[in-house]
Amino acid sequence: MGESKRAFLAHMQPLSRKLDLVARQYTATRHDACDLVQETLLRGWRGFSPDDEHTYSRAWLFVIMRNIAYEWRRVAGRRIRLVPMPESELTDVEAFEPGAPLLPLPPMDEQRFREFLDDRILAALDDIEPSFREVLLLSVAGELTYREISRVLDCPLGTVMSRMARARRQLRERLAALAGSAGRVKEVAR
Amino acid sequence: MICSEVREYLFAFLDNELPAEFSIELQGHLERCPRCAHDAETERAVGHHLHSALNVSTEASRQHRLRWPRLVAGFAALLALALAARMVTRPDAETLFDQLLVESGEFLQRQRPINITSADRSVVTDWLRRETKLHLTLPAVEAGPWTLVGGRRCTLAGRPAAFVLYEFDDVPAALVVVSGDQCDVDGMEPVRSGDDTRWSSRRHGLNVVVCQRDALLLHAVSTLPAARLDDLVRAHN
Numbered sequence: 001m002g003e004s005k006r007a008f009l010a011h012m013q014p015l016s017r018k019l020d021l022v023a024r025q026y027t028a029t030r031h032d033a034c035d036l037v038q039e040t041l042l043r044g045w046r047g048f049s050p051d052d053e054h055t056y057s058r059a060w061l062f063v064i065m066r067n068i069a070y071e072w073r074r075v076a077g078r079r080i081r082l083v084p085m086p087e088s089e090l091t092d093v094e095a096f097e098p099g100a101p102l103l104p105l106p107p108m109d110e111q112r113f114r115e116f117l118d119d120r121i122l123a124a125l126d127d128i129e130p131s132f133r134e135v136l137l138l139s140v141a142g143e144l145t146y147r148e149i150s151r152v153l154d155c156p157l158g159t160v161m162s163r164m165a166r167a168r169r170q171l172r173e174r175l176a177a178l179a180g181s182a183g184r185v186k187e188v189a190r
Numbered sequence: 191m192i193c194s195e196v197r198e199y200l201f202a203f204l205d206n207e208l209p210a211e212f213s214i215e216l217q218g219h220l221e222r223c224p225r226c227a228h229d230a231e232t233e234r235a236v237g238h239h240l241h242s243a244l245n246v247s248t249e250a251s252r253q254h255r256l257r258w259p260r261l262v263a264g265f266a267a268l269l270a271l272a273l274a275a276r277m278v279t280r281p282d283a284e285t286l287f288d289q290l291l292v293e294s295g296e297f298l299q300r301q302r303p304i305n306i307t308s309a310d311r312s313v314v315t316d317w318l319r320r321e322t323k324l325h326l327t328l329p330a331v332e333a334g335p336w337t338l339v340g341g342r343r344c345t346l347a348g349r350p351a352a353f354v355l356y357e358f359d360d361v362p363a364a365l366v367v368v369s370g371d372q373c374d375v376d377g378m379e380p381v382r383s384g385d386d387t388r389w390s391s392r393r394h395g396l397n398v399v400v401c402q403r404d405a406l407l408l409h410a411v412s413t414l415p416a417a418r419l420d421d422l423v424r425a426h427n
Contacts, residue, residue, distance in 0.1 A: 021244055021245070025244075098197070098198040099193075099194030099198040100194075101197065102197060102229050102232075102233075105232065111343075111345055111350065112345060113235065114235070114239070114343075115343065115344060115345060117235065117236065117239035117243075118239065118243070118303055118305060118342075119303065121236070121239050121240055121243045122243050122244075125240065125243075136240075137244075139205065140237070140240050140241050140244060141241075141244050145207065146202070146205070146207045161202055164201050164202070164205070165198070165200075165201045165202075168201045168233065168236075171236065171240075172232075172233075172236070
């Protein structure tokens with residue numbers, strides 16, 4: 001195995017599972033997610049130089065993946081389900097009171113709460129504003145730090161922190177809404 | 191530090207993104223303020239479940255694509271109709287058995303997620319034991335081409351329940367285990383084999399075979415014939 005290939009694999013392999021998870025959130029089908037990971041690695045490999053190995057951060061392949069996903073939005077036959085709002089329109093959405101009380105969830109015992117989250121958390125996630133969801137996914141599925149996310153999104157660290165807070169608040173709001181309807185369903189079903 | 195400041199930085203705190211000194215100060219507030227501590231605990235649980243759900247959904251969808259291509263639409267439609275009828279005729283589905291039918295049907299239709307996806311019985315056993323506190327051991331099922339798919343925890347009539355999903359020739363079957371020493375056998379046919387007694391019933395297109403062992407009630411639920419489900423239940427004795 002060549003030195004270059006070995007260096008690339010050493011960089012890529014610890015990230016492969018995370019790239020797979022994030023790709024599934026950018027795309028609507030498993031097939032497109034596989035293609036997205038493959039294209040990301042292909043472009044990464046083409047641009048990789050072992051001499052510059054120390055300059056590659058963990059965020060590097062995620063930057064490539066995001067760029068490809070955004071290119072694919074304009075390609076027929078590809079279904080990208082994470083389409084962020086234009087930056088110019090985000091300002092209004094981002095405006096919120098960061099210290100405001102968090103919306104309470106209906107009271108439920110620990111077991112019920114865990115089951116509720118198991119059942120509904122992905123539905124709640126899918127319902128939050130894509131620009132905020134993207135930050136959350138890069139953190140939770142990609143396991144990137146805020147600083148790494150700011151490199152992927154090419155935005156200031158403060159913006160990442162603000163969007164993360166907004167994402168978690170929206171997630172909580174969606175969960176609270178789902179808990180209200182789930183409670184009525186469970187009264188019938190249980 | 192006051193509560194509104196805590197709420198402003200809570201998510202960064204939970205993600206270990208705050209400077210150490212600030213983090214210590216915020217932690218100190220959480221130790222003194224039950225309301226903020228409750229918010230922090232809730233958000234911790236949400237973050238943990240989100241992480242698990244993204245991983246589990248990936249595994250489940252992989253398994254789904256590999257193993258469920260022949261789950262015919264007719265089966266899902268049959269169950270949907272049966273369960274809809276059940277919900278309409280018994281809106282107050284209160285008994286454990288009623289709830290079990292509803293939950294099992296939804297589980298078999300994949301409307302309820304699998305929490306742990308693995309064909310390794312020790313992995314599924316360990317997870318279900320830890321999550322439900324039920325003293326359950328999954329056997330090496332050799333009565334036919336049974337395949338273990340995974341498991342899920344649930345609550346039925348206020349009791350913790352373990353759902354184990356198997357397949358027999360690609361047809362799904364749920365084994366539902368709850369604590370209890372009294373079978374709800376009204377209208378069920380006893381099936382005796384040696385010292386062991388089991389009961390079987392067919393309701394709304396689903397066959398159900400029930401037995402009681404130690405302090406556990408085992409229910410096998412599927413569209414499979416009752417004899418097949420009997421094999422599954424006996425393997426767990």
